[in-house]
Amino acid sequence: MDESxxxxxxxxxxxxxxxxxxxxxxxxxxxxxxxxRLAPGTxxxxxxxxxxxxxxxxxSVADVYAQLTAxxxxxxxxxxxxxxxxxxxxxxxxxxxxPGAPSAALDLRGGIPDASxxxxxxxxxxxxxxxLGAATSDLGYAPELGSQALRATLADxxxxxxxxxxxxxxxxxxxxxxxLLGLACRALAAGGARxxxxxxxxxxxxxxxxxxxxxxxxxxxxDRDGADTERLDDRVDAVLLTAAHQFPTGVPLAxxxxxxxxQWAERSGGLVIEDDYDGEFRYDRRAIGALQALAPEHVLxxxxxxxSLAPAVGLAWAVVPERLVAPIAAERRVAGTAxxxxxxxxxxxxxGSHEFDRNVRRLRAEYRSRRLTLExxxxxxxxxxxxxxxxxxxHCLVELPAGTSEARVTEEAARLGLRFHGxxxxxxxxxxxxxxxxxxxxxxxxxxxxxxxxxxxAVRAIRRAADSSPATTAALR
Amino acid sequence: MDESxxxxxxxxxxxxxxxxxxxxxxxxxxxxxxxxRLAPGTxxxxxxxxxxxxxxxxxSVADVYAQLTAxxxxxxxxxxxxxxxxxxxxxxxxxxxxPGAPSAALDLRGGIPDASxxxxxxxxxxxxxxxLGAATSDLGYAPELGSQALRATLADxxxxxxxxxxxxxxxxxxxxxxxLLGLACRALAAGGARxxxxxxxxxxxxxxxxxxxxxxxxxxxxDRDGADTERLDDRVDAVLLTAAHQFPTGVPLAxxxxxxxxQWAERSGGLVIEDDYDGEFRYDRRAIGALQALAPEHVLxxxxxxxSLAPAVGLAWAVVPERLVAPIAAERRVAGTAxxxxxxxxxxxxxGSHEFDRNVRRLRAEYRSRRLTLExxxxxxxxxxxxxxxxxxxHCLVELPAGTSEARVTEEAARLGLRFHGxxxxxxxxxxxxxxxxxxxxxxxxxxxxxxxxxxxAVRAIRRAADSSPATTAALR
Numbered sequence: 045m046d047e048s049x050x051x052x053x054x055x056x057x058x059x060x061x062x063x064x065x066x067x068x069x070x071x072x073x074x075x076x077x078x079x080x081r082l083a084p085g086t087x088x089x090x091x092x093x094x095x096x097x098x099x100x101x102x103x104s105v106a107d108v109y110a111q112l113t114a115x116x117x118x119x120x121x122x123x124x125x126x127x128x129x130x131x132x133x134x135x136x137x138x139x140x141x142x143p144g145a146p147s148a149a150l151d152l153r154g155g156i157p158d159a160s161x162x163x164x165x166x167x168x169x170x171x172x173x174x175x176l177g178a179a180t181s182d183l184g185y186a187p188e189l190g191s192q193a194l195r196a197t198l199a200d201x202x203x204x205x206x207x208x209x210x211x212x213x214x215x216x217x218x219x220x221x222x223x224l225l226g227l228a229c230r231a232l233a234a235g236g237a238r239x240x241x242x243x244x245x246x247x248x249x250x251x252x253x254x255x256x257x258x259x260x261x262x263x264x265x266x267d268r269d270g271a272d273t274e275r276l277d278d279r280v281d282a283v284l285l286t287a288a289h290q291f292p293t294g295v296p297l298a299x300x301x302x303x304x305x306x307q308w309a310e311r312s313g314g315l316v317i318e319d320d321y322d323g324e325f326r327y328d329r330r331a332i333g334a335l336q337a338l339a340p341e342h343v344l345x346x347x348x349x350x351x352s353l354a355p356a357v358g359l360a361w362a363v364v365p366e367r368l369v370a371p372i373a374a375e376r377r378v379a380g381t382a383x384x385x386x387x388x389x390x391x392x393x394x395x396g397s398h399e400f401d402r403n404v405r406r407l408r409a410e411y412r413s414r415r416l417t418l419e420x421x422x423x424x425x426x427x428x429x430x431x432x433x434x435x436x437x438x439h440c441l442v443e444l445p446a447g448t449s450e451a452r453v454t455e456e457a458a459r460l461g462l463r464f465h466g467x468x469x470x471x472x473x474x475x476x477x478x479x480x481x482x483x484x485x486x487x488x489x490x491x492x493x494x495x496x497x498x499x500x501x502a503v504r505a506i507r508r509a510a511d512s513s514p515a516t517t518a519a520l521r
Numbered sequence: 522m523d524e525s526x527x528x529x530x531x532x533x534x535x536x537x538x539x540x541x542x543x544x545x546x547x548x549x550x551x552x553x554x555x556x557x558r559l560a561p562g563t564x565x566x567x568x569x570x571x572x573x574x575x576x577x578x579x580x581s582v583a584d585v586y587a588q589l590t591a592x593x594x595x596x597x598x599x600x601x602x603x604x605x606x607x608x609x610x611x612x613x614x615x616x617x618x619x620p621g622a623p624s625a626a627l628d629l630r631g632g633i634p635d636a637s638x639x640x641x642x643x644x645x646x647x648x649x650x651x652x653l654g655a656a657t658s659d660l661g662y663a664p665e666l667g668s669q670a671l672r673a674t675l676a677d678x679x680x681x682x683x684x685x686x687x688x689x690x691x692x693x694x695x696x697x698x699x700x701l702l703g704l705a706c707r708a709l710a711a712g713g714a715r716x717x718x719x720x721x722x723x724x725x726x727x728x729x730x731x732x733x734x735x736x737x738x739x740x741x742x743x744d745r746d747g748a749d750t751e752r753l754d755d756r757v758d759a760v761l762l763t764a765a766h767q768f769p770t771g772v773p774l775a776x777x778x779x780x781x782x783x784q785w786a787e788r789s790g791g792l793v794i795e796d797d798y799d800g801e802f803r804y805d806r807r808a809i810g811a812l813q814a815l816a817p818e819h820v821l822x823x824x825x826x827x828x829s830l831a832p833a834v835g836l837a838w839a840v841v842p843e844r845l846v847a848p849i850a851a852e853r854r855v856a857g858t859a860x861x862x863x864x865x866x867x868x869x870x871x872x873g874s875h876e877f878d879r880n881v882r883r884l885r886a887e888y889r890s891r892r893l894t895l896e897x898x899x900x901x902x903x904x905x906x907x908x909x910x911x912x913x914x915x916h917c918l919v920e921l922p923a924g925t926s927e928a929r930v931t932e933e934a935a936r937l938g939l940r941f942h943g944x945x946x947x948x949x950x951x952x953x954x955x956x957x958x959x960x961x962x963x964x965x966x967x968x969x970x971x972x973x974x975x976x977x978x979a980v981r982a983i984r985r986a987a988d989s990s991p992a993t994t995a996a997l998r
Contacts, residue, residue, distance in 0.1 A: 061847060064665075159660035164652045167863070171648035175641045180968060183636035183831040188541075219696070222857020249854070256855035355662040356655070358861020370538060377726070378733030379856065380699020384835020386644070387864050491657060 052089045052097050056081060066104040069094075070111055077117045077128055086128040088118065091455055102451055103469045106458035107149070113461040114149035120459025150498040151463040151489035154292045154439035154470075155247065155321075158488040159354040161406060166399040167357075167390070174389035182385055188373050190217025190361075191388040197395050198361050202347065205401075206323050207333025209340040210363045216372065217361050217388055221321060221348045222253050223381065224362045225284070228317060228344055229257035231371035237281035240317075243271045245470040245479075246291055250284065250319075263474040266290060270297035273305035282315040283308075287335040288323040292470050292484040294433020294440045302335055309342035315365070316343040322351045324404045327412040328435035341365045349391065351438065352404050359391050411438050414487040414495055418442075425503050428510070432482070441467060441482040442502075448481045448510055457505035463489075464502055529566045529574050533558060543581040546571075547588055554594045554605055563605040565595065568932055579928055580946050583935035584626070590938040591626035597936025627975040628940040628966035631769045631916040631947075632724065632798075635965040636831040638883060643876040644834075644867070651866035659862055665850050667694025667838075668865040674872050675838050679824065682878075683800050684810025686817040687840045693849065694838050694865055698798060698825045699730050700858065701839045702761070705794060705821055706734035708848035714758035717794075720748045722947040722956075723768055727761065727796075740951040743767060747774035750782040759792040760785075764812040765800040769947050769961040771910020771917045779812055786819035792842070793820040799828045801881045804889040805912035818842045826868065828915065829881050836868050888915050891964040891972055895919075902980050905987070909959070918944060918959040919979075925958045925987055934982035940966075941979055 049060050058072030076082045089097075091105040098105075109126050112118040119129045182191070189195060195215040202208035202215075218224045229240065240254055244263040254261050262280055264271045270290050276283055285305060287297040297305070309316050318335050326332070336345040340363070348360035364372060376382065394400055412435070419431050422442060433440035444453070450466025457464035467482040483506070490498040526537050535549030553559045566574075568582040575582075586603050589595040596606045659668070666672060672692040679685035679692075695701050706717065717731055721740040731738050739757055741748045747767050753760055762782060764774040774782070786793050795812050803809070813822040817840070825837035841849060853859065871877055889912070896908050899919060910917035921930070927943025934941035944959040960983070967975040 064847065064850075156661070160657045162652075162655075162657075162660050164655070168649040168652045171652070171867075172645040175639075175645045175648070178639075178641070178833070180637045180639075183639050183833040184633070185827075185832040186835070218858075219861060220857050220859065224857075226855065226857045249857075253855050253857050350662070354660040354863075356660040356862035358663070358859075358864060370541070373541075378703065378730050379858075380697050380701075380703045380726075380730050381695075381856075381858050382697065382835075384696060384861070384864060385833035386831075387835060387861060390648075 049098055052093055054082065054086065054089070060098060065098060065100045066108055069098065069100065069105070070108040073108065073112060074115070074117055077112075082128045084128050084130050088126045088128070090125065091458065092451075101469070103454055103465050106454045107463045109455075110149040110458035110461050110463050113459060126459055149461050149463055150494060150501060152483075152485050152498055152502055153463050153465055153489055154484040154486035156486055156489040157351045157354065157438055158407065158410060158490075158492070159356065160491045161410065162354045162356075163399055163403055166397070166402075167394060170394035170397065170399065171386075171390045173393045175386055177393075178386065178389060182389065184385075186382040186385045186388070188377070188382070189215070189369070191385050191392065194388040194392040197392050199363075201395055201400070202334075202345070202361075202363060205404075206320065206331070206347070207337050208345055208363055209337050210345075214340075214363050214366065214369065215361060216364055216369070217359060218376070219358045219360060219381070221319065221346055221350070221360050222249065224346045224360055225250060225317065225319075226253045226257055227372050227375045227379065228315075228346075228362070228368070229254050229259050229282075230375045231368060232282055232315065233258040234375070235371060239280045239282075241276060241280040241283040242472060243284070243286065243290060244472055244475045245293060245467060246284075246286070246472065247470070248472075251472055254284075261472065263472045265475045265478075266293055266295075267478075268295055270295050270301055273297070273301045273308065276305065276308040276312075276314070278312055280314065282317060284317045284319060285335065286319045286321065288320055288326075288332055289434055289437040291319075291321065292439055292441070292467060293479075294437065296332060296434055296436075297335070302338065305335065306339040306342060309339060314342075315368070318343050318345045320345060320347045322437035323347070324352050325408050325411060325438065326434065326436040327408050327415075331436070336363060341367070344368065352407070353400065357387075357391065359387065410492065411487050415440065417496065418485060418487070418499060421499050421503060426506055429506065438488040439484060439486045442485055442506070444481040444483065444506065445510065446480060448506075450481050450483065452509040452512060453483055453505050456508040457501060460501045460505055462498060462501040462505060464505060526575055529570055531559065531563065531566070537575060542575060542577045543585055546575065546577065546582070547585040550585065550589060551592070551594055554589075559605045561605050561607045565603045565605070567602065568935065569928075578946070580931055580942050583931045584940045586932075587626040587935035587938050587940050590936060603936055626938050626940055627971060627978060629962050629975055629979055630940050630942055630966055631961040631963035633963055633966035634828045634831065634915055635884065635887060635967075635969070636833065637968045638887065639831045639833075640876055640880055643874070643879075644871060647871035647874065647876065648863075648867045650870045652863055654870075655863065655866060659866065661862075663859040663862045663865070665854070665859070666692070666846070668862050668869065671865040671869040674869050676840075678872055678877070679811075679822070679838075679840060682881075683797060683808070683824070684814050685822055685840055686814050687822075691817075691840050691843065691846065692838060693841055693846070694836060695853070696835045696837060696858070697827070698796065698823055698837050699726065701823045701837055702727060702794065702796075703730045703734055704849050704852045704856065705792075705839070705845070706731050706736050706759075707852045708845060709759055709792065710735040711852070712848060716757045716759075718753060718757045718760040719949060720761070720763065720767060721949055721952045722770060722944060723761075723763070723949065724947070725949075728949055731761075738949070740949045742952045742955075743770055743772075744955075745772055747772050747778050750774070750778045750785065753782065753785040753789075753791070755789055757791065759794060761794045761796060762812065763796045763798065765797055765803075765809055766911055766914040768796075768798065769916055769918070769944060770956075771914065773809060773911055773913075774812070779815065782812065783816040783819060786816060791819075792845070795820050795822045797822060797824045799914035800824070801829050802885050802888060802915065803911065803913040804885050804892075808913070813840060818844070821845065829884070830877065834864075834868065836864060887969065888964050892917065894973065895962060895964070895976060898976050898980060903983055906983065915965040916961060916963045919962055919983070921958040921960065921983065922987065923957060925983075927958050927960060929986040929989060930960055930982050933985040934978060937978045937982055939975060939978040939982060941982060
């Protein structure tokens with residue numbers, strides 16, 4: 045799958061794996077610097093140039109530069125571009141990390157939870173209780189919809205914590221949100237569905253899963269009231285909504301829009317897929333209950349342990365309308381992916397000993413404090429900017445003065461060793477773009493002791509990008 | 522999805538879930554007896570009748586009768602059929618289990634491992650080491666092909682235990698054999714493949730996964746030398762082989778057939794998918810190494826922890842030819858099913874502390890002893906029968922005298938409360954059927970203390986079926 049590419053402006057060919065372009069570019073550039081094939085002082089092409097040449101997203105190129113800058117292979121000079129570091133060592137030598145140098149790029153991308161405080165001992169204790177207490181029948185192949193014990197515990201938890209209407213027989217356990225989204229889409233496609241509405245900004249990975257299932261997606265505009273569900277009509281068979289906290293704009297779906305989504309589903313027979321990825325994490329007041337409760341037979345609710353616990357747990361769950369239980373189970377049978385029972389029993393024991401709730405409270409406090417830090421830094425140091433999005437979850441927006449280029453901020457951040465993406469990079473296209481420029485700030489990715497440092501870099505990147513635009517410089521000073 | 526069905530010959534309608542016919546039939550019959558809607562002494566239709574009426578496999582109906590007989594709701598009278606138990610209680614009463622009555626049907630189906638001796642404490646210790654030792658980066662989303670540490674450990678293990686040619690970068694971790702088979706088939710289909718050869722007897726679940734991927738399957742005859750790989754030609758793009766120990770006939774693929782499979786792949790560019798589900802379990806002599814070693818770029822090797830440890834572990838692995846690493850990873854990305862890292866780290870710790878090898882040795886001794894028990898019982902009590910299949914793995918065949926009906930044995934076994942299937946029930950069709958009648962004996966499903974009892978029932982079922990056929994009675998006496 046490797047293809048040889050010439051890096052524009054350099055006498056360098058790199059092997060790029062078509063399926064993993066960004067990581068192979070990073071690897072190739074690091075190797076070239078380490079081996080001396082790129083001499084210190086060599087100027088690298090602008091990320092825009094490399095992006096269009098190699099067909100890699102501009103954000104991804106910026107991330108590669110950020111990583112290599114953080115590692116010390118590259119350095120950036122304000123307004124002048126990115127260069128091979130002056131101190132990069134000669135042929136064949138492995139570069140020693142500079143004292144105190146960060147070992148990896150800092151990261152403010154959205155959607156990445158902070159796993160550093162994962163309750164390791166409590167999880168180990170739950171794993172122990174699960175395996176020592178397992179009956180022999182629990183050690184065999186998993187029941188079709190998941191462990192009965194975990195399904196009952198989740199039904200209970202979701203009723204209590206998210207206001208979901210759930211009984212054990214409607215709960216299905218899988219590994220990831222994406223797996224459940226894919227199964228649902230394939231079940232819909234098998235039943236004749238053709239199209240699903242998605243929010244105009246969201247995860248490209250989810251849209252990729254939808255397309256692979258054979259459905260097409262249409263974009264629904266998102267404004268300060270969330271996705272415009274009043275535009276839903278018979279052209280789509282389903283809609284994917286982040287109702288509690290839109291990703292990445294951070295707004296909740298307004299009450300009238302919630303009702304409109306449900307009424308559309310009832311009227312058309314369509315399905316609402318509710319991605320409740322961080323519904324537990326409202327910290328200004330009590331969380332809004334799940335949309336699912338308004339119409340349990342028309343809403344497929346999906347939650348995950350990835351945000352509220354850690355991605356490494358590898359468990360997610362759905363509460364499924366009755367008509368879809370058998371079709372989704374059938375899709376899973378042919379996907380061959382029934383979940384691991386021991387891991388499910390561990391989560392069951394973990395929730396049962398109240399450790400899950402405890403962890404959610406801990407994370408909520410952590411994210412709340414990060415949010416407050418961000419707000420005060422922006423108010424003090426970026427007067428033309430404002431933080432928007434609900435006081436909830438693990439991300440928000442920093443809106444930039446009109447005229448600021450999000451891509452420029454991303455590039456300046458990369459030069460400082462920070463991964464930092466603009467709102468527009470989450471756009472699916474197909475709608476008129478009316479959002480002011482904004483950066484998405486994920487609170488979760490940096491470890492606690494480096495969050496302040498990440499915000500420092502973000503502030504500097506925004507200032508540098510604004511400095512290059514006379515229109516915005518005034519706003520920021 | 523429920524449909525109402527009339528049970529032939531009875532004044533009873535049952536709700537049958539189209540997707541789970543057998544389990545809903547079992548539930549409906551149990552409820553009807555419990556509620557008194559089927560009076561004691563009522564004769565149930567022959568499983569053959571019910572099978573064709575409801576469109577359920579005859580084996581599945583026999584399994585339902587076996588389960589309900591074991592639970593005491595039904596009883597069987599030799600040669601006369603199956604009846605609602607005379608002692609079944611009246612309206613509304615919950616039937617108490619008879620003293621000493623088995624709580625569930627015994628099971629000799631193939632493909633089910635014995636998990637009763639699962640090393641619970643060692644697994645709990647490995648889970649603890651894994652989670653306490655995890656770096657924060659290990660708690661995030663899984664790397665694309667699985668945990669680097671587990672992949673390295675598996676590469677090492679597979680080289681050592683199965684003679685596989687493996688390096689870390691070719692190892693991919695997933696949850697189940699079926700998941701990896703599905704990903705491989707979808708990657709092949711995306712690359713233009715259309716057809717895959719399968720052994721004429723095998724798991725229907727695997728064939729279902731193949732069909733769902735968009736490939737068609739063609740049957741390859743199986744004889745005492747395994748699958749006839751010399752018949753492979755350009756009409757197929759891949760072949761699925763249980764080379765070490767054919768499932769369910771139990772024969773190894775003969776050396777010339779191994780070479781033929783590899784030569785076909787090299788000549789045609791086709792892919793061999795090696796299902797090495799129980800390759801560790803040869804107990805007469807050292808295991809034959811994996812076929813994959815003959816041509817690592819033409820064979821996709823798949824192994825699983827389900828047989829060598831327990832299905833509840835939920836981990837499986839593949840060693841992938843280079844050209845397929847990226848396509849299979851891409852299929853997994855859109856399936857959204859990257860595996861749970863903590864569970865992978867647990868297996869890594871478990872293998873690293875030699876517990877995996879220890880468990881394989883323990884199971885090998887257990888299966889070996891069960892095999893010897895079976896052989897001596899058959900030699901002593903079923904003189905017209907013989908045990909065939911390699912002294913390996915967790916199943917073999919009991920070949921029946923010519924003219925014995927496998928389906929009759931299955932039905933007689935069901936009346937005794939035993940699940941017991943014939944060779945032909947694993948058949949895919951499309952080949953001329955030349956096998957003598959035989960029952961598949963899985964050693965793994967009954968717990969150790971009930972294996973002898975299961976064999977008792979099997980012997981009785983075979984004798985009863987033979988008694989009903991004058992041609993075979995002589996052979997058995």
